[in-house]
Amino acid sequence: MATSAAGPVVIIGSGIIGQGWAMLFASGGLKVKLYDIEQQKITNSLENIRKEMKSLEQLGSLKGALSAPQQLSLISGCWDLREAVEGAIHIQECVPEDLELKRKVFAQLDLLAGDDVVLASSTSCLLPSRLFAGLAHVRQCIVAHPVNPPYYIPLVELVPHPQTAPSTVDRTYALMQKIGQSPVRVLKEIDGFALNRLQYAVIGEAWRLVQEGIVSPGDLDLVMSNGLGLRYAFLGPLETMHLNAEGMLSYCDRYGEGMTRILRTFGPVPAFSGATAEQVHQAMCAKVPDDPKHLAARRQWRDECLRRLVQLKHEVPPE
Ligand code: NAI
Structure with missing residues (x-):
C-alpha cells in the first residue's frame, strides 16, 4: 500500500486539468483529494483516472515509482470543501476560466485555509492581481499554469501576485519538481504569461x-x-x-x-x-472533420505522439 507522510494535495474542479493534476500528484506519491461542485463529476473523474492509469501502466508510460493500483489508492473523491482542505499542503484550483467564479472559489478557500497551505490557480490567462485581490492569504497565492495535457507536457508557469511570499513560489517550484513537472518562474505578471x-x-x-x-x-x-x-x-x-x-x-x-x-x-x-x-x-x-468522433480520435493520436516524444526525451542523454 502506498503511503505519503505529507498532508494531501487538494484539487478543486475535476475536469480535464483537475484529472491531469490528480494523476501527476499521485505519481509523486502524494495523497490527493478530488473535489468538485458536482458529485457525479468526481465519480466519473475517478473512473477516467483509473482507466487512464491502467492503460499507461500497460504501455510502460506510467509516471513515478509506484504501480497504478498504488497511485490510485492515493486519490480519493471528496464531496465537502471544508473536509477536503483540512490539513492540505497545496490546493490546486481547476474550475472553469471565469474570473468571478474563480474569485468566489478563492474567497471560500481564504476562509477555510490555514497559514501554511499554498493556494494555486490553474488559470490560463487571468492575472494574479485580479484573481487574488483582497484575500487575507494572498501571500500564499500563486498561479501554477499547466499545459494541456499536463501528464505529457511538463511545463508549469508559476506567476506570483505582487504580494505573494517568495517562500510560496519556492515551495510550489519544489513541489512541481517533485512530481516530475518542469516549473518556470514568470517574475512579473503579464497578460498571457510567457x-x-x-x-x-x-x-x-x-x-x-x-x-x-x-x-x-x-x-x-x-x-x-x-x-x-x-x-x-x-x-x-x-x-x-x-x-x-x-x-x-x-x-x-x-x-x-x-x-x-x-x-x-x-x-x-x-x-x-x-x-x-x-x-x-x-x-x-x-x-480532421470537426465532429466529436474525429476530434477525439485525433486528440488520441496527438497524446500518443506526445507520450512517445516524452519517452524519447527521457532516453536521450540529459541536457
Ligand atoms: P473543465 O470544464 O474540464 O473542468 C472544470 C471543472 O470544475 C468541472 O468538473 C466543474 O464541474 C468544476 N466546477 C465548476 N464550478 C466549481 C466550483 N465552484 N467548485 C468546484 N468545482 C467546480 O475545465 P478545464 O479544461 O479542466 O480547465 C480548468 C482550468 O484550467 C481553467 O482555468 C483553464 O483555463 C485551465 N487550463 C485549461 C487548459 C486546457 O487546455 N483545458 C490548459 C491549461 C489551463
Whole structure:
C-alpha cells in the first residue's frame, strides 16, 4: 500500500486539468483529494483516472515509482470543501476560466485555509492581481499554469501576485519538481504569461501568412510540424540562435539586421474572423472533420505522439 507522510494535495474542479493534476500528484506519491461542485463529476473523474492509469501502466508510460493500483489508492473523491482542505499542503484550483467564479472559489478557500497551505490557480490567462485581490492569504497565492495535457507536457508557469511570499513560489517550484513537472518562474505578471504570448505570436503570423496568400493553411502547419517544431521539442529559440552560429553574439551579428528588417514587416493583429477564418476552417476540416468522433480520435493520436516524444526525451542523454 502506498503511503505519503505529507498532508494531501487538494484539487478543486475535476475536469480535464483537475484529472491531469490528480494523476501527476499521485505519481509523486502524494495523497490527493478530488473535489468538485458536482458529485457525479468526481465519480466519473475517478473512473477516467483509473482507466487512464491502467492503460499507461500497460504501455510502460506510467509516471513515478509506484504501480497504478498504488497511485490510485492515493486519490480519493471528496464531496465537502471544508473536509477536503483540512490539513492540505497545496490546493490546486481547476474550475472553469471565469474570473468571478474563480474569485468566489478563492474567497471560500481564504476562509477555510490555514497559514501554511499554498493556494494555486490553474488559470490560463487571468492575472494574479485580479484573481487574488483582497484575500487575507494572498501571500500564499500563486498561479501554477499547466499545459494541456499536463501528464505529457511538463511545463508549469508559476506567476506570483505582487504580494505573494517568495517562500510560496519556492515551495510550489519544489513541489512541481517533485512530481516530475518542469516549473518556470514568470517574475512579473503579464497578460498571457510567457507561453501564450509566444504561442499567440506564432498564431498571429501564421494567420497573416495565410490571409496574405503566401502559404496554404496545410503547408503553414507543416512549417511547424516538419520544421521548427522538431527543434523546439528539445531547444528553445534562444539556444537555437546560440547553436546556429558561433554563439549568440555571432548570431546577432550575422542575422540581427535581417531579423529586425523582417520583424518590421509583420502586419497588424488579425481579427481571427471573416474569409480567412472560413478558409482555415475548411482546410482543417478537410483533414480532421470537426465532429466529436474525429476530434477525439485525433486528440488520441496527438497524446500518443506526445507520450512517445516524452519517452524519447527521457532516453536521450540529459541536457
Ligand atoms: P473543465 O470544464 O474540464 O473542468 C472544470 C471543472 O470544475 C468541472 O468538473 C466543474 O464541474 C468544476 N466546477 C465548476 N464550478 C466549481 C466550483 N465552484 N467548485 C468546484 N468545482 C467546480 O475545465 P478545464 O479544461 O479542466 O480547465 C480548468 C482550468 O484550467 C481553467 O482555468 C483553464 O483555463 C485551465 N487550463 C485549461 C487548459 C486546457 O487546455 N483545458 C490548459 C491549461 C489551463
